[in-house]
Amino acid sequence: MSLPLRFAFCLALSPLLLSGCAATAARDQPPLTSTAVIDLPRFMGAWHVIAHIPYWPERGKVASRDEYRLRADGRIDNDFVFRTSFAAPERRWHGTSRVLPGSNGAHWQVQFIWPFKADLLVLEVDPDYRWALLGHPQRKYAWIFAREPRMDDATLDALRERFSRYGYAPTQLLRVPQFADQVDTLR
DSSP: OOHHHHHHHHHHHHHHHHHHHHTHHHHTSOOOOOOOOOOHHHHOEEEEEEEEOOOTTTTTOEEEEEEEEEOTTSOEEEEEEEESSTTSOOEEEEEEEEEOTTSTTOEEEEEEETTEEEEEEEEEEOTTSSEEEEEOTTSSOEEEEESSSOOOHHHHHHHHHHGGGGTOOGGGOEEOOSSGGGTTOOO
16 A cells, blocks of 8 residues: 555544544443333424534534334334525435334434444433433433424523433533524534
């Protein structure tokens, strides 16, 4: 392999190596599980993404939400709806989820692109199903969902802080703009 080709190869691999170093702290903890009991029919519908730990498919998206529909076969139609800017048209990615048996509806396997699947944990849900906290067994990802697209700062901060109970750094969860007036307030 020529020197320029080796350099390009190493440069291409460096983000993967660095992300592995950043994830070391999460790997030092046992995998996250959920004790939540989820009423799946009640959980269905639209959930606005109020905050998340950004990762590549969601970066730069605004006005995003997940829409869930329970299917007759027990699986869940899972649509991720978003805009790339507030002036852009709404886009939709279709996926399918299945709830793992014995998880009380709290552990899902989500698939948007075959054959790749991701685990999702519903960690907490408001008694009135107004908000939900979602995570990942290795704490790579986290989301604050709400039925309404606007959430006040005090509620958002309190929900972020709840993630510390699960081994997350609450400051990792960044607001997802649901309205144009939130674009410069990514706190």
